[in-house]
Amino acid sequence: MIALLKRFARDRAALLGASLLALLVIAAIFAPLLAPYPNDVVDFHIQRRLLPPTAEALFGTDRMGSDIFSRILFGARITLTLAAIAVGSALVIGVPIGLIAGYYQSWISDALMRVAEIFLAVPQIVLAIAIAQTLGPSIENVILALSLTYWPFWARLVYAETRSMRNEVFVESAVALGASPWRVIVLHILPNIASPIIVRTSIGMGATILTAATLGFLGLGAPPPTPEWGRMIAESREYLPEAWWYALAPGIAIFLTVLGFNLFGDGLRDILDPRTRRSL
Amino acid sequence: MNWLSMVANRLIWFVPTLLGLLAIVFTLSRVVPIDPAVLVAGENASREQVQQVRERFGFDKPLPVQFFNYVRDVAEGNLGTSLFTQQPIVDDLATRLPATLELTVVAVLIAALIGIPLGVFCGLNRNSWMDHVLRVVTVSCLAVASFWFAMQLQFLFSMKLGWLPLSGRIEGFPPETVTGLMVVDALIAGDTEILGSALRHIALPALTLALPAAATVVRFTRNGVIGVINSPSVAYQTAMGFPRRVIVWKYVLRMALTATVTQLGLIFGILLAGAVVVETVFDWPGLGAYAVRSILQSDYNAVMGFTLCTGALFVLINLIVDMLQAAIDPRGAA
Amino acid sequence: MTTLLDIQKLSLSFRTEKGPARVLDMVDLAVKPGEIVGLVGESGCGKTTLARAILGTLPEGLTEIGSGHIRLDGVDMLRDGKAAERVRGSTVTFVPQDPFASFNPLFRVGTQIRDLMRWKAPREGGKRPGDDAIIAMLDAVQLPQPKAILAKYPHELSGGQRQRVMIAMALLPQPRLIIADEPTTALDVTVQAQILGLLRRLAVERGVSVLFTTHDLGAAWEICDRIVVMYAGQTAEIAPRDEFFAAPRHPYTSMLLDSLPEPGRNPVGIPGGVPSPLSPPAGCRFNPRCPRASDICNKTRPELTEGEAGHLVACHHPVTAKAPALHV
Numbered sequence: 001m002i003a004l005l006k007r008f009a010r011d012r013a014a015l016l017g018a019s020l021l022a023l024l025v026i027a028a029i030f031a032p033l034l035a036p037y038p039n040d041v042v043d044f045h046i047q048r049r050l051l052p053p054t055a056e057a058l059f060g061t062d063r064m065g066s067d068i069f070s071r072i073l074f075g076a077r078i079t080l081t082l083a084a085i086a087v088g089s090a091l092v093i094g095v096p097i098g099l100i101a102g103y104y105q106s107w108i109s110d111a112l113m114r115v116a117e118i119f120l121a122v123p124q125i126v127l128a129i130a131i132a133q134t135l136g137p138s139i140e141n142v143i144l145a146l147s148l149t150y151w152p153f154w155a156r157l158v159y160a161e162t163r164s165m166r167n168e169v170f171v172e173s174a175v176a177l178g179a180s181p182w183r184v185i186v187l188h189i190l191p192n193i194a195s196p197i198i199v200r201t202s203i204g205m206g207a208t209i210l211t212a213a214t215l216g217f218l219g220l221g222a223p224p225p226t227p228e229w230g231r232m233i234a235e236s237r238e239y240l241p242e243a244w245w246y247a248l249a250p251g252i253a254i255f256l257t258v259l260g261f262n263l264f265g266d267g268l269r270d271i272l273d274p275r276t277r278r279s280l
Numbered sequence: 281m282n283w284l285s286m287v288a289n290r291l292i293w294f295v296p297t298l299l300g301l302l303a304i305v306f307t308l309s310r311v312v313p314i315d316p317a318v319l320v321a322g323e324n325a326s327r328e329q330v331q332q333v334r335e336r337f338g339f340d341k342p343l344p345v346q347f348f349n350y351v352r353d354v355a356e357g358n359l360g361t362s363l364f365t366q367q368p369i370v371d372d373l374a375t376r377l378p379a380t381l382e383l384t385v386v387a388v389l390i391a392a393l394i395g396i397p398l399g400v401f402c403g404l405n406r407n408s409w410m411d412h413v414l415r416v417v418t419v420s421c422l423a424v425a426s427f428w429f430a431m432q433l434q435f436l437f438s439m440k441l442g443w444l445p446l447s448g449r450i451e452g453f454p455p456e457t458v459t460g461l462m463v464v465d466a467l468i469a470g471d472t473e474i475l476g477s478a479l480r481h482i483a484l485p486a487l488t489l490a491l492p493a494a495a496t497v498v499r500f501t502r503n504g505v506i507g508v509i510n511s512p513s514v515a516y517q518t519a520m521g522f523p524r525r526v527i528v529w530k531y532v533l534r535m536a537l538t539a540t541v542t543q544l545g546l547i548f549g550i551l552l553a554g555a556v557v558v559e560t561v562f563d564w565p566g567l568g569a570y571a572v573r574s575i576l577q578s579d580y581n582a583v584m585g586f587t588l589c590t591g592a593l594f595v596l597i598n599l600i601v602d603m604l605q606a607a608i609d610p611r612g613a614a
Numbered sequence: 615m616t617t618l619l620d621i622q623k624l625s626l627s628f629r630t631e632k633g634p635a636r637v638l639d640m641v642d643l644a645v646k647p648g649e650i651v652g653l654v655g656e657s658g659c660g661k662t663t664l665a666r667a668i669l670g671t672l673p674e675g676l677t678e679i680g681s682g683h684i685r686l687d688g689v690d691m692l693r694d695g696k697a698a699e700r701v702r703g704s705t706v707t708f709v710p711q712d713p714f715a716s717f718n719p720l721f722r723v724g725t726q727i728r729d730l731m732r733w734k735a736p737r738e739g740g741k742r743p744g745d746d747a748i749i750a751m752l753d754a755v756q757l758p759q760p761k762a763i764l765a766k767y768p769h770e771l772s773g774g775q776r777q778r779v780m781i782a783m784a785l786l787p788q789p790r791l792i793i794a795d796e797p798t799t800a801l802d803v804t805v806q807a808q809i810l811g812l813l814r815r816l817a818v819e820r821g822v823s824v825l826f827t828t829h830d831l832g833a834a835w836e837i838c839d840r841i842v843v844m845y846a847g848q849t850a851e852i853a854p855r856d857e858f859f860a861a862p863r864h865p866y867t868s869m870l871l872d873s874l875p876e877p878g879r880n881p882v883g884i885p886g887g888v889p890s891p892l893s894p895p896a897g898c899r900f901n902p903r904c905p906r907a908s909d910i911c912n913k914t915r916p917e918l919t920e921g922e923a924g925h926l927v928a929c930h931h932p933v934t935a936k937a938p939a940l941h942v
Contacts, residue, residue: 013415114293118300121591123553126571127304130583133575134308210425214557217427218572233428240431241439251428258423266419516716519669519793520783521703521734530729531718538720610767611719 004271014267020260028076035070050243059249071227083208089147094154102162116152124149132220139222161193195272202265206258301591309580360581369585378460380566390490399501421495430488430561447563485562489554500543504536544601619645625680635891637663639847652838653827660847661827665795703734707784709794713776717768724764734787751782774805791823846899852926863932866900906931
């Protein structure tokens with residue numbers, strides 16, 4: 001364990017990812033304390049609208065005169081919670097389906113995987129847009145749309161991993177010794193396929209944050225004045241090229257967050273999953 | 281033949297997959313709290329007018345019947361009428377497909393032209409400082425929100441520098457439609473002015489779209505090269521004194537590209553998903569922008585038509601990729 | 615006769631996470647024109663590393679050359695990169711251990727042979743030899759329907775066929791030395807003897823030298839003129855074939871021969887294991903396993919010295935009289 005941590009610590013890119021994530025979590029937890037104008041999430045000061053970055057407003061102000069920096073900090077809360085719940089629910093749906101379909105090789109497995117394939121036949125974003133639009137703009141609906149369209153990815157991943165585990169000697173011997181299927185799945189298969197799941201969860205968080213921001217950008221996320229990063233960027237469009245700072249901070253915030261998850265995931269892959277050694 | 285059975289298998293699953301897709305989208309469109317008939321008739325329509333619309337579009341029938349009718353129409357090549365453009369959806373899709381194809385193809389070309397040489401370079405110079413720099417760059421490319429990147433490009437190249445147009449596909453009259461691809465049609469017409477306009481319009485959206493795809497190509501090519509360069513076959517050729525350039529550019533490249541081709545389906549997925557957003561930002565009159573607009577306007581027939589079209593495109597692309605792979609790898613489809 | 619391949623005092627180490635691994639330690643080896651030399655030792659003794667050092671396929675950036683030189687036909691193979699690349703594939707060629715993995719799977723056999731000819735075959739009258747020469751050679755290695763072979767992909771050939779093609783490719787540039795690195799390990803037992811016989815016959819006919827690495831003493835007996843034994847990166851003994859089998863002088867060689875199954879005798883294993891190249895024992899690297907070891911053995915490295923003509927041994931206490939004669 002310590003050896004693994006040491007190897008992780010020697011990987012500068014992974015450390016950078018971890019630091020970015022730490023920063024993000026700190027920003028999210030302590031947003032009310034860190035934000036210079038914590039009330040600007042809802043408050044507006046129309047006389048101070050569209051001011052470029054100054055010492056008073058680090059990242060400038062938006063069309064309502066709110067401090068963009070404060071809104072970014074609160075946006076971190078939304079982004080993190082949203083992505084965590086969406087990915088978590090997708091895992092809760094997808095992993096059991098993949099495990100069961102991979103363990104029992106019957107027509108049910110085929111049917112389940114076919115359903116997953118159907119979802120995977122069109123880009124996730126399209127289905128997510130459709131669901132989010134149908135349900136109406138709110139954070140909860142964005143989460144629902146993302147989990148409903150993301151579980152097939154996990155089902156397919158876990159299915160493939162389970163299938164390859166099914167023929168391992170230790171699994172076969174556990175079955176031969178009369179262990180119940182439930183016991184074999186939970187005690188023998190799941191621990192052995194945990195590594196790829198954990199690695200991809202980190203990278204999946206990044207992808208989900210991008211998709212969620214896209215929904216927000218298209219106006220399908222939380223209604224204003226929620227400080228959601230994608231929506232902030234969408235709002236800024238009308239004020240280009242004059243208010244060049246408006247979209248800058250939320251865009252960089254998304255970038256650093258996703259970068260953090262991707263680098264962290266790559267680092268995890270190196271120490272957890274030697275089979276699929278880091279790609280880059 | 282191994283690949284024949286593979287093609288057959290794909291085709292057999294093609295129809296149920298599309299049916300499933302339609303069922304999902306159809307269910308979505310009918311569980312909406314909004315009454316589609318009201319939507320079509322307009323907010324100010326009278327109760328009778330709404331009722332008329334309901335009957336005309338069959339919204340009064342039970343859902344399974346509606347779905348069955350819809351599938352029957354699709355089988356006959358009729359995707360229905362867009363509630364908003366009032367055009368047959370088949371026509372809408374047909375006019376927009378070339379725009380998306382053109383954008384995607386240009387993006388693939390950019391991604392390949394940038395990604396493959398860089399990937400080969402990184403693979404050959406593994407752990408060099410350039411390799412590390414490019415690793416950071418590619419990871420970064422995959423972390424950028426494409427709509428934001430698009431806006432920054434517009435800000436810099438259109439608004440500030442004025443070099444490239446902000447949005448759209450062409451200015452002035454488009455060339456005579458032959459292929460539907462503006463760049464190609466302009467070439468056929470021999471009109472350099474239109475060609476220039478088409479190229480200037482496509483530059484920014486194609487670049488935005490190509491960014492994550494290029495990063496992916498770099499990663500796959502690099503890993504492919506590293507896998508091959510350490511293989512016994514390269515060791516043998518080195519031992520036999522084959523010139524380095526022949527080993528790298530003939531033998532290694534072919535192997536690495538074979539590995540990249542297997543990922544083409546994935547890359548097209550990235551591009552198609554990206555097109556939805558990029559087209560919206562750049563007002564590019566393709567399928568993606570059409571889909572977003574239809575969804576936002578609750579134009580469900582159009583959404584289903586788009587879903588069907590994308591699903592079919594996806595299956596087709598994967599089929600082509602598999603056949604391509606079988607063609608370039610003599611060991612046959614695995 | 616002058617030597618063709620001349621390796622002297624070659625030391626070489628690999629960089630590893632745990633420090634340098636000294637895989638070759640002051641190795642001496644010589645191959646004369648027309649001679650077939652067997653390089654024998656357990657796996658990990660450094661024989662493949664030695665072959666790769668000559669062929670220039672050691673992992674770049676991980677290899678450190680300590681001392682010594684490899685000269686082939688006067689060319690410094692370690693330090694004169696340009697000349698070495700020219701010599702490889704023309705003066706010295708290679709028959710690999712795994713013929714399947716050594717072909718590029720995506721190109722026809724013919725393409726790969728023609729590329730070799732294009733860059734490496736000697737010009738005759740200003741022209742590169744064409745397909746005729748290739749087909750004649752495939753015929754010489756007893757491949758049926760050589761024309762059809764050219765149009766095939768590597769995976770369409772059998773293991774024995776692939777290795778015959780490899781031998782043909784090794785002979786086509788008309789080399790003076792062929793390095794054959796365990797050329798039969800990947801093959802069926804039934805094919806092994808055929809391939810070895812073929813290699814020896816063609817080499818003798820053409821006067822080509824062969825450096826043949828193997829862990830199989832029986833194979834070495836069958837085709838070699840002279841045998842070099844390596845142990846843990848050091849040269850232990852060099853002797854003409856008959857003398858090697860009849861009167862080995864190094865205790866390791868002697869125990870190695872005793873470990874062979876023989877009629878009327880139980881094979882005797884060598885206790886202990888090959889030492890790690892990360893921390894090899896001081897002095898003679900065989901001393902921890904040697905029954906004849908004394909104090910000097912773990913202090914001073916024994917020099918390779920010549921006893922009888924052509925029989926060299928690196929041992930402080932060489933075996934003098936071999937009791938039972940061998941019936942190989």
